[in-house]
Amino acid sequence: MSVLAITGGVGGAKLAVGLAHLLNPEQLVFLVNTGDDFCHLGLHISPDLDTLTYSLAGHACPTKGWGRRDETWSFLKTIQDLGGPAWFQLGDKDLALHIYRTQLLNEGGSLTAATKAITKALGVKHSLLPCSDDRIATVVDSDVGQLSFQHYFVKHQCRPRVNGIKYDGADRARLNSILDLATISIVVICPSNPYLSVDPILAVSEFRNFLRNPHVPVLAVSPIVQGRALKGPTTKIMTELGHTVNNKTIVRHYADILTGLIVDEGDAKDCETIKDLGIECIARNTVMRTIDDRVRLARETLEFGKALSR
Amino acid sequence: MSVLAITGGVGGAKLAVGLAHLLNPEQLVFLVNTGDDFCHLGLHISPDLDTLTYSLAGHACPTKGWGRRDETWSFLKTIQDLGGPAWFQLGDKDLALHIYRTQLLNEGGSLTAATKAITKALGVKHSLLPCSDDRIATVVDSDVGQLSFQHYFVKHQCRPRVNGIKYDGADRARLNSILDLATISIVVICPSNPYLSVDPILAVSEFRNFLRNPHVPVLAVSPIVQGRALKGPTTKIMTELGHTVNNKTIVRHYADILTGLIVDEGDAKDCETIKDLGIECIARNTVMRTIDDRVRLARETLEFGKALSR
Numbered sequence: 118m119s120v121l122a123i124t125g126g127v128g129g130a131k132l133a134v135g136l137a138h139l140l141n142p143e144q145l146v147f148l149v150n151t152g153d154d155f156c157h158l159g160l161h162i163s164p165d166l167d168t169l170t171y172s173l174a175g176h177a178c179p180t181k182g183w184g185r186r187d188e189t190w191s192f193l194k195t196i197q198d199l200g201g202p203a204w205f206q207l208g209d210k211d212l213a214l215h216i217y218r219t220q221l222l223n224e225g226g227s228l229t230a231a232t233k234a235i236t237k238a239l240g241v242k243h244s245l246l247p248c249s250d251d252r253i254a255t256v257v258d259s260d261v262g263q264l265s266f267q268h269y270f271v272k273h274q275c276r277p278r279v280n281g282i283k284y285d286g287a288d289r290a291r292l293n294s295i296l297d298l299a300t301i302s303i304v305v306i307c308p309s310n311p312y313l314s315v316d317p318i319l320a321v322s323e324f325r326n327f328l329r330n331p332h333v334p335v336l337a338v339s340p341i342v343q344g345r346a347l348k349g350p351t352t353k354i355m356t357e358l359g360h361t362v363n364n365k366t367i368v369r370h371y372a373d374i375l376t377g378l379i380v381d382e383g384d385a386k387d388c389e390t391i392k393d394l395g396i397e398c399i400a401r402n403t404v405m406r407t408i409d410d411r412v413r414l415a416r417e418t419l420e421f422g423k424a425l426s427r
Numbered sequence: 428m429s430v431l432a433i434t435g436g437v438g439g440a441k442l443a444v445g446l447a448h449l450l451n452p453e454q455l456v457f458l459v460n461t462g463d464d465f466c467h468l469g470l471h472i473s474p475d476l477d478t479l480t481y482s483l484a485g486h487a488c489p490t491k492g493w494g495r496r497d498e499t500w501s502f503l504k505t506i507q508d509l510g511g512p513a514w515f516q517l518g519d520k521d522l523a524l525h526i527y528r529t530q531l532l533n534e535g536g537s538l539t540a541a542t543k544a545i546t547k548a549l550g551v552k553h554s555l556l557p558c559s560d561d562r563i564a565t566v567v568d569s570d571v572g573q574l575s576f577q578h579y580f581v582k583h584q585c586r587p588r589v590n591g592i593k594y595d596g597a598d599r600a601r602l603n604s605i606l607d608l609a610t611i612s613i614v615v616i617c618p619s620n621p622y623l624s625v626d627p628i629l630a631v632s633e634f635r636n637f638l639r640n641p642h643v644p645v646l647a648v649s650p651i652v653q654g655r656a657l658k659g660p661t662t663k664i665m666t667e668l669g670h671t672v673n674n675k676t677i678v679r680h681y682a683d684i685l686t687g688l689i690v691d692e693g694d695a696k697d698c699e700t701i702k703d704l705g706i707e708c709i710a711r712n713t714v715m716r717t718i719d720d721r722v723r724l725a726r727e728t729l730e731f732g733k734a735l736s737r
């Protein structure tokens with residue numbers, strides 16, 4: 118069995134850590150959203166790859182979910198004093214990663230190669246693959262105009278009303294060439310924001326076509342718990358896009374690719390409705406507060422996947 | 428009277444601080460070496476401009492002479508952990524300046540404009556002018572081959588034997604266009620390394636020609652004290668280039684432009700010999716340990732300049 122886990126940043130990284138705890142690097146590969154990537158102060162920043170890297174390396178800040186633990190902030194304070202942009206929080210240690218990656222890219226390396234060098238140096242054993250080495254940029258069409266993802270998410274703190282979301286470049290982007298689709302036996306969609314974190318990956322047509330393959334079960338852990346997302350703008354965006362915030366919306370969103378959905382135990386009542394839509398469904402505790410929660414949910418997810426593979 | 432002070436980094440910055448204490452921004456302009464500038468980790472670094480900026484802003488590290496006081500080093504430690512280059516000491520606060528300047532340059536601004544924005548933000552009132560907005564690169568021809576300045580100075584810690592020094596680009600470089608030569612009544616060459624810090628500026632032909640103007644006195648504070656330079660590789664380089672380490676060598680080096688030289692009081696005996704060469708000479712305490720030393724020597728330098736202007 119080889120598991121491919123699709124993930125964005127904070128939410129997805131929790132399940133990713135659990136999966137990495139159970140499966141060795143030959144059994145598990147991560148395909149990571151790059152739609153949030155952007156250039157800031159001349160640096161190539163890949164927020165989701167970094168959150169995954171720090172989470173798997175044990176360097177993630179446990180309170181914020183993003184960035185590094187034991188971070189220092191001299192740079193940010195100083196660039197503010199200089200009159201430079203300080204809206205994007207760049208810690209001194211985090212900055213080293215961005216500068217190093219930018220140098221590797223400027224020397225002609227791919228984002229995949231740069232990610233490999235960085236994760237290796239930080240002791241991450243599993244492969245983190247950017248969904249594509251081509252540029253994919255998530256753009257939010259909002260009531261204040263088109264906003265690049267980080268401008269919407271960080272600078273405007275998700276306040277503008279979302280009318281739509283597009284993934285610039287995704288139609289031409291090639292799937293990460295390192296990923297060997299023939300070896301994948303189960304696909305897990307981690308509980309990341311469907312619109313902002315998962316859809317940029319699914320927008321790569323070669324990958325979306327692969328997921329429609331009926332021989333490889335695709336299961337998702339729902340990011341919705343009792344009518345709302347635990348964190349981030351998922352709830353707000355779903356509402357603004359005209360959807361009801363529930364598991365049925367998640368199932369409809371992934372309708373053409375999904376085999377099974379894991380909902381929170383508090384939403385166990387949804388399982389019957391979802392099964393009626395032709396999607397397998399189980400209810401588990403999906404709120405991952407501790408490392409034990411992450412490993413437990415990862416185990417339950419893999420068991421569900423094995424059952425669906427039969 | 429308008430004073431133009433030519434300076435490199437650490438040594439020259441000491442006298443620069445003294446001069447800035449005595450003269451207001453309308454009376455004093457600094458013309459700064461850019462031959463040490465280089466690109467590192469994708470960042471445009473201007474070591475001498477930065478040392479001047481930090482010194483005049485009161486942010487300079489008092490023990491090292493370069494870099495910022497109360498600096499933190501999270502970035503450098505982390506980039507080393509990542510396998511990136513850590514030979515050039517970049518503090519977290521210092522890094523903010525390099526990133527901000529690089530962004531301003533990448534947006535199409537000149538080094539002069541970037542320096543102005545940075546010095547203004549840090550409260551520096553005097554103009555720091557890069558000697559040129561065109562690239563000048565000091566290259567050391569050594570027994571291990573041609574080395575860019577920072578590779579010689581920092582990476583190899585001045586260990587290679589110097590056969591010669593050249594200033595790539597200086598023959599085509601235009602003098603800083605902000606500098607109004609018509610307003611200059613005295614030129615002061617601060618006690619920086621003649622070969623590494625002052626010569627790249629003098630290599631700009633328009634400026635060298637101006638200094639040959641007999642109506643504007645050019646005085647230098649000798650970087651030599653009792654047969655050696657106080658710090659840095661001046662002594663070693665002078666010897667390797669076949670020169671005796673004394674004030675006579677300094678006079679010969681600046682022969683075509685110099686009006687007067689200030690030697691250390693311990694070298695008072697040199698004054699007569701230097702006067703015999705047609706150069707005015709006075710002996711003062713040139714060792715600047717305290718701010719009072721810097722202001723005193725600056726005052727003595729300006730008095731000497733006024734006397735020579737008559």
